[in-house]
Amino acid sequence: MQRKDFLQEPVKHIKINGKLTVDQLIQQFKNSGSFGAGRLSTACDIYERMARDDECTIFLALAGAVVPAGMRSLIADLIRERLIDVVVSTGANMVHDAIEALGGHHYKGHWLVDDYMLYKYHIYRIYDVFVPEEDFTKLDYRLAEIYGEIAAENNGKSLSSNEFAWELGKRLNDSNSILRAAYEAKTPIFLPAVRDSEFGFIHWLHASRKNCENPLVVDAFKDVPE
Template sequence: MTDTQINDTRKKELLSKQVEHIDITSFDARPIIDSMGKMSFTSRDLARATGIYNQMLKDKDCTIFLVIAGSTSAGGCMDLYAELVRNNMVDCVVATGASIVDMDFFEGLGHKHYQALEIPDDNTLRSLYIDRIYDTYIDEEQLQDCDHTIGKIADEQPAKGMSSREFIRAMGKYLSEHGKKENSLVKLAYEHDVPIFCPAFVDSSAGFGLVKHQVDRMKEGKPYLMIDAVADFRELTDIKIEAGASGLLMIGGGVPKNFIQDTVVCAEILGHDDVEMHKYAVQITVADVRDGACSSSTLQEAASWGKVQTTEEQMVFAEAGSVMPLLASDAYHRGYWKDREKRRWAKLFAED
């Protein structure tokens, strides 16, 4: 057997068990959340956070922002987030580029994430073109297909500055026409007019595809597409100004968390003194508060900046993949989303 055959066999062994994304419609978490509300520690925090999310869904005037950082999409929550969009349980998404491109769009193209049945030497993984996220694997060759697809989509866009929202909408259109997975957040967001923002968009597979697009166009002496980060901030602030009451369901922290919270301050800078702070806020994180970080700040700390009200807010210090299925299943089965008006915030922008 040749070295190539040995490597192919070993790679096939390592990529043999696909990650199966949890289906929040298949089980009813309401009794568990009700019981947790009678407990203490993180259990009670989660029950209160779930209650606040249900309040967002019941509030007829509330626009709900889903904010995602970290790798929960790769780890099994991808269909969960898609279900929230499908059932009108969120109105806008702010996320890392990895969550949207490397994970959701990647699977929308027909690729998969895999459970690591063992953790071999990472140099061995590199030799086999396998990327590792803790105990989850990605085939690097498939990921490069994602990179090149992003480049192809960029080639078809007008040579101008585009917000990440506008480009991700083009990605959703591509999946709607050519995708291989029905339950894709990017695809469903396009179909339901739910805008997606990635404030650090090029810090993902999108970055490789967009760089290739620009380099190829430069070689040809042609103009090229650019991602306009300022437009991202302006557009998201426009939504906050129009929305009025708002709630935040935040997984992780970092740039997406800061970005959505800062819209209140930006609106004030633009002269909209009547724009209220985010009325509801839930953050699920494992970040520590002792170093002054907590992946951007606690929700209580954000109140001092005029970003978040402290009446209906809850921090949940837990690994999101272990608690989001309970929160989302509870909210799905309580059914307050059935009476919500669709916001369709994507229609706020001219090209839509």
């Protein structure tokens, strides 16, 4: 390649006026073509093509702490409006969804806060978001009850992670919940590493009790044919 090949398309600077629509702003992002703005515009173009293609199955993959970061209701709305077809998520994101559904909260913090101070005051952290320890404790007790209910209803039958997620959603009475929205819309929501989260820890406690004759069984291999 020659030098001129690297200098083909000038950046067009964004201009804002009082009548600018969101669509027009995204188009200007495309014309700038740079950094996050340009990538956001490209993502919008890709999603629009997917949405217009009747044969396209739209997967939403959730990694990172998107629920603690405040994206929970948005994702629930995407499911409810059927703007996505399948969700694949970490177990942790759905743990935080369940915390909120049970009345817990995430709080704005700061990444420079000392870990020892948070430990002293029984506060969990997700980078710069804080959660009171008691919200996790409340979740743990409720999960133990739910696991017993699910195991009893299914009589030892193993569940896929999607079936497990729907069973959780069925028991969460919160319209802003991702799990609840997926259950109501019957949108598949797969949690491939569900054991690597609070769900897995409480499952271990539930299954290891001496009087637990019928433990909940979640079989990730059952996700494959679904």
